[in-house]
Amino acid sequence: MSTHLSLADLHGSLSDPLLDAMTFLNEVTERYPDALSFAPGRPHEGFFETGQVAKYLDVYLDHLRGRGLTEDQVRTTLFQYGPTKGIVADLIARTLANDEGLEADPASVVVTVGAQEGMLLVLRALCAGPDDVLLVSSPCYVGVTGAARLLDITTVPVPEGDPAALAATARRLRAEGKRPRAFYVVPDFANPSGTSMPVEARAGLLDTAAEEDLLVIEDNPYGFFARAYGERPTLKALDRHRRVVYLGSFAKTCFPGARLGYVVADQPVTAPDGSTTLLADQLAKLKSMTTVNTPALSQAVIGGMLLTHDCRLRTANAPATAHYAANLTVLLGELERHFPAAERTRLGVSWNEPEGGFFAVLDVPFTADEAAMERCARDHGVLWTPMAPFYPAGGGERRLRLSVSALNERQIAEGVARLAAFVRASA
Template identity: 85%
Template structure:
């Protein structure tokens, strides 16, 4: 065994030594180490809304849909079991759903069905960033999935304060003055991960104007928009997009179930070749996909397609019980934080939190360093897990903040968890 090949980490891609790539894995591992801890860490949907029998039911609904379209049994079998079109087989069903839920008029040809929204991020970044001078702007704090994807592709990221169009313009101009090319802005306008904040309508319109003036595309990621207390209160950036400057990323992980690993992107931008011919950006992204995952599993598409058909292409209505559940959980969290940290004690300890209007996440500010070591102390001694915020700040920051997610817990667990967390915060502050 002495001559067994060993690969020096320094000889592998630099991203493998980046602590950022360990962030998601660490949270999974620490949860396994403390299985009895109440966990405010995972950003996953509540399992009480899943029924195993529904998978077979939705699959049969989709197969019946194909038969009603006139496909023979042999063609139905091929559609389910064989490799399919790279752009996917349910783009038309997704387009119909977006029309109902988001007021979006989408050409199915502009839809690419992806293996989760994460693949969509990789495809878009790979296509848009062509050279070392290209830069991706990201709202800060930012979801680690997109900064991690950029790191894998050797794409530089530059943070912009969340929801600040003026800062976006200033940053883009500074980068151009340095000889770099700001290419796109990644943003989660609704109940962002990790901050839980949402952009006001006025800021959305201003952001699109600034992006147009600075020649930027906008990559809008919208996994949580369905969970608004008041549906339709704020239109998506894509719904406000009159210049085809927004590439839209969607996911069925939160609205249907994560195990399907199904996402999609809308890329209706026109791409002009040197000979003058044109295609959609979606077609160019499909080329990239053909060399990565080849196509998205037809079985997952069939199940999600059947779910969309069964609910008359209206996911907002289908998710109404989940939306109410998460809203009630969020109210419980905020109420319990207020009860355990009344105003006088908040001021004395230096504790505070934001109050999102929906979604999964709230950010708690504490007077100590809320790092992974602190999280493990909290889990071991107080039986509570949470997520450190520092990994979500590309240029540093967030050391005194932690993310609390309410999606996977019950109201009673949240009540118990906040009481334990309050004891931990007081102990650390003391």
């Protein structure tokens, strides 16, 4: 007789509606392939050229030869397992210094299989027991709440951009016998809200973290699309007390298929015998038991891309930055055109106006759930993402996320027209 497993006997995360929601979105996209999609947060494919992969690989291999490696050593670097912390940490550190004004010792960098692995490693290292709690900015990227669910870590939401609420939540949890361990936040062009944190709020957040003895997990997948780091520094660039663990990714700024991310974890860790290492070294121990190491081939290609552009991604991404900014301008303009002020008031429609990035949020007069999304795809030929899954404690039922990253301006204009027709039909 064949083995038959009960879902009730598997890990509880597999029954979590959060995982089902993301699967449903993928399935709807496949069922309606001709629908214009505001759903994916993937970069525009027009900036990818397959021939660049081989070119970047050659650039990196020449870089190794220039450092004095023999051909045997070059071959070993590319084909063998390699160091757990990665082989391009020095190039990542140079890029962060050039583009973010962030001085990171390469020894504090762990190269990961996408930022998602970085989240898992950081959460596993920081949350040691059942009373440890992860605070998250709400609405929140589902990748981190999903990772916490896989690890059986409790998450508690804090309203986005509210340091006072962060302090109050941390104190309440301590009074309940819990240990608020860290706070996860995306300060630049956040997914899903698209909002960015003002510099004053960043300083306030770091002050609150110090007062409440919290670490801050800063996720910055979109920061390289900003125009200049001096305008709005990362939390890590402002960090003077090693409060911030920094997550980065090359998925949006180079290409997702490389699956390359990194963690900057420069916090000292003291062992019972008094010896000291970096948190990055502890993350590497965990990584050695998960993915062992990040594929050298992916690292070499991204390393070659960084070298080609003198470790300055902002300059390399200037065309993409302009493209996404233009798309966002079109989206906001088309929403204004299809929903003039009087009609917005009558329907109860509103939206935010992000300064950049991929996402904007639309408030609508109906429940924007999976059923509504499928009706919209079937009857109006347009897709979007429900916001409710991004609210860990509930909320967002009448909000939807619109992404402009994968469409062109003509498609955005047509997509908003179709969406407007659906909104009116559903009001």
